[in-house]
Amino acid sequence: MWSVGLLAYAVAVFHRSSLGVAAVEAQERFSAGASAVSLFLVLQLAVYAGLQVPVGVALDRFGSRRMILAGAVTMAIGQLVLGLAGNVPTAVAARVLVGAGDAMTFISVLRVVSAWFPGSAAPLITQLTGILGQIGSIVAAYPLVTLLHATSWTSTFLGAAATGVLVGVLVLVALRDAPDGAPRPVPAGLAELRQGLRDTWREPGTRIGLYTHLVTQFSGTVFALLWGYPFLVVGEGLTSGTAAALLTLLVLVGMGVGPALGRLCARWPLRRSVLVFGILVATASTWTVVLLWPGRAPLWLLVVLVVVLGTNGPGSMIGFDYARTENPAERQGSASGVVNVGGFVASLLTILAVGAVLDVMTPGASTDYRLDAFRAAFSVQYLFWAVGLAGVLRHRRQLRARLARDGVVLAPLHAAVRARLRGGSAYR
Template identity: 35%
Template sequence: MTADRSARRAWWIWSVAVVAYVAAVFHRGSLGVAGPLALDRFAVGPAALSAFTVLQVGIYASMQVPTGLLVDRFGARRILTLAVLLLGTGQVLFAVATSYPFGLLGRAVLGTGDALMWVSLLRLVATGFSARRYALVATTSSALGALGGVAATFPLAAVLDRIGWVPTFLAAGLGTLAYAALTAAFVREGAAPRADRGRRPPLRSQVRAAWARPSTRLAFWVHFATMFASGALSLLWGYPYLVDGLGMAEGTAGVVLSVLIIGQVVGGPVVGALAGSRPAARIPLVLGYLTANAGCWLVLLTWSPAPPIGIVVAAFAVFAFGGPVSTVAFAIVREHAPAEGVGTATGIVNAAGHSATALGALGVGVLLELAAGLEPADRYRAAMLALVALLLVGAWRTIRWTRRVSGATGAVTLLRRRPLPPADHSTVDRCQGTNSSSP
């Protein structure tokens, strides 16, 4: 009976926290359909408008390691509540902003709140659920978060069209601020990690210890390689690529772009169930996804003049699975990081995919500028090579760290039916002795 009460309590806490995460994803994507209105409201061009996205993603990526440290130091409840407060405040500022700098300030505050959310949620999942359930709950959380992305598309567009900029974003911001009371009142963390808070190492040592674990390095590159394609396409370049690069009608392009979100919602529980029940399948799942991703880009970029819409939809469905597959990285962290350092390791790993997303979005933009003299289709073919390059780098590093971790433990443990045992100091030293210069 005690176990049943504990399980129900964990699910209730997770439910409150995951609603906050859904709100974070909504706020993150809320500028997508508001772009044309933002151009007029702030009197800027497309390049300045893209700065909102680059700023937000950049803040998110740069805040992940500090977020992990904060979560380990102060607990998930406080940081999650702070995240909700910052999300609401940022959206309120954005709602009332009439100047471009003030609008940037609003998105910066919102981005900071968004950056604090996911690591806090994963900390709650790690302390509230068993290792076997962790992958399923984490991927389900990600899938439910994608519903916030759905709400930020045509429903938000309809509300903006009906009541306008200020009422829409002001209501979203004030509602989020009110929800902070629920997270503060109901979110609680498991007791095990708290017992170690009084004897934590210095922050710098904590980060070094997390990065020294080979499992953290492997998880970093898994996350880097798997999630950036769907991120760069859904946040910024997917719609222009479909319309200008492939010549789709705008309405059709919007439907195809929604596949990136629907795929995450559908794929999350599927990937989570597989990764949770079959640890031996995790790395093959990652490598299989990376192979399919590369194959999709090969088809999209070599088919002339443009692939059929069915091929494009199938490719975007594959890209959508990058988000669910990226949660394999957090399952690796959950099993091999000590309880008092799981937030720090999670923050390091979570920074990987979002840094890759920012690099991918920036790289596509730079190549578009350099290829300005080409026809639109050829211009976008050249620009999308930035995402292919990141994919190749991420896949190469993932394979190398899979082999190094397997070699360090004396067997190919990642491909067997039991999870990789936690690395001891001798394992870490052996890896670092030969690979300390590797990023």
Template identity: 40%
Template sequence: MSSRTGRRAERDAGKAPVPADRGRAAARRSPGTASRAPGDGTASADRRPTAAEPPGGARAWAVWGTAVVVYFMAMFHRNGMSAAALMAQERFDAGATLLSMLPVLQLVVYVAFQIPGGVLADRLGPRGSLLIGLGAMVGGSALFAVAPTIQVAIAGRVLIGFGDALVFLNVIRLGALWFPRREYAVVSALTGLVGGLGQVASVAPLSALLRGVGWTPTFLAASGVTALLVVLVLLLVRDRPAGFPAPGRAERISVRASIGEALRERGPRVGMAHHAVAMTPFTMLAVLWGYPLLERGAGLDPGTAGMLFTAAALAPMVLVPFLARLTGARPGLRKPLALTLAWTVSLGWLAVVAWPGGLPPLWATATVIVVSAAGAVIAPSVSFDYARDGMPAQRTGVAAALVNMSGFGTVVLATTAAGALLDAQGGPTGGPAFQVAFVPLVAMALTAAAVLTVLLRRYPRRTADGG
């Protein structure tokens, strides 16, 4: 089969999936055809027929489990500024706009490295990429711990952002390389759930540590725990199951061509729109403004604010594995789930900012935060599943990177705009100030929800067997 024919077949397979039993029968009828590495979609010199998909099983869960612990720690580092925001403001004598630069520059680096990170995931492999990311986070957290000035602290957060950029894509990549497609939604959702637990650990527990042992010991300890994960990745993580050939002979195209290829397919564009609306509000709260919103906006004491934010993040997590397994078994549910999440989250925040006389009652604000947390932890199982539709399997890294860029680019804009608007009003002085500050977030969420609705009109259904 020529390379051009092979590429056309891969694209067609993404748009009109072939049932797994028919694919296996074709493989048996054509033993002389170059085999394709399951999960990679790459040509191999090995002409022995291989299984159509990775087998999954205990070894796959061990590999993914190690990688997802790395993601947990990356989320802890990424979102630690929410609990540390007010202490950082005092430590570095910084206003709201300058303070927002700590997480925002970290996220800018994170977003900027999504495409290079996606290319690295496709070419170097998940294991090597995770090791590079861990090394950067170890150094960044240590630098942040001992930073004497805001400028040095920002440098530490930039290093963390670079390391963080290499983690999630490779955890998702390992899920695609080690598990069959029918289990991918569950693995993606569990990845989001573990990330949500990392967010939780960065609020109340981190706040308690900061108050108990202080700034430097807390963040040095986080650096040390991250260093231990380097050893675990070296020992346990492998790029693909034994017997599945490496993608050494896969055709490589330019980064520009990879981006164009992904943007021409509707699946990645749907994933981008969904990620922008479903994960942005809670992520913005987690990286910086959630804790101040509850403490300064709703008037709660620090301990209660931390516990409430933690409970709001934990509450929806029990539903995530169930919903993911349901969508994995019944792919037709992706569309209603995506639209329901998008409009519920965006309209919920519209109600918060439009509530007359200040923030809504605490129960209503907490409900919107819980719904947003549900959107953030469910978003990966939907957004990244859509991102694979129509894409050659060996180039899903770039499509996933675009989806992640869309979500976190929106987070950067919303977080920065909130800081600027708070400063313009004299700081985070109360509920009305936060209502004004969150108007840009609501505008972006409503826009993304509308784009998602248009893109999902007449979207082809995916079968449980196929891509």
């Protein structure tokens, strides 16, 4: 079951990434400037983030199979419209459909993971889902671009739409929500849905999951999705080949780190926040060194930055682990939806803020950005790190207070480490 869900998610990532690798061709086809093409991405992310909670509520009501099927069909329609589009408004509408279908997929696959795997295996499978799903971006970057150059815009995106149809058929035939005998979603009225969403939000585990996703995800996403390449090439003066290699390294690091984080979360579930703080400190500290470096940063330092940013995506998966362990099965969808809002809203706002600062510091409509403009622009990240850190700390206190009322009192980390080394208990 997981392999079917994983394939559906990989294809969703493929659809999500398909326009980004065809940005130049999109400008030519629609006679649009870079700002108009970037609008496609912003709206797509906005739709994705805005639909997370409604999709989560629907997921709890209708189950994974229906939601993944609906997502595959919606994305296929979006790619079909994009392939036939001849103007910017139609293309924007197409990407909105892709964003809507994409929004239905990932958290639905996470519910499949929760239903089919025991608790100890779920963190690792969740990490593998996020990692292996990125194969879709590789397919977008290479085979799709090759097809685009060999054929035409319409043929390429009609082919992309066909993959969505094939995935929909596979989901319809092969995917089941849960093993035989497991509880099924019970249709609920509007009042019950509202109450369930309120209960999900009141749960400290949901909120620490949201802020975990926010504080760990956005920096790597902003770098990989839009502003990393121009920063490396225009700001730091690297060749396009070197910049592309660094972005590839970012993905590869995530693939390596994810399983390790999954195992750590499974082994020490009550210490997950330590991993979150470690990723946050490493990311903010490395960025600080890069931004304060006199002149252009040396290549080794940029490699370190990219390696650290590669931990951001796997780190954000810890947020979903909080949602899984702290919410009952009937609220898994809405809890995952709430968590998924955090990182993508922060990413969207950071993308816009970085662009705004670059525009303010760059004369006219030039894209010849100076290094000091990039430094000022990337400094907006500190605001989102502060917000995320405050949220994690606040809701960790609330979660630990509830655990204490249930009889689980965590010793301070240093005492827990000493106790572990002496063969004692990490609790008191």
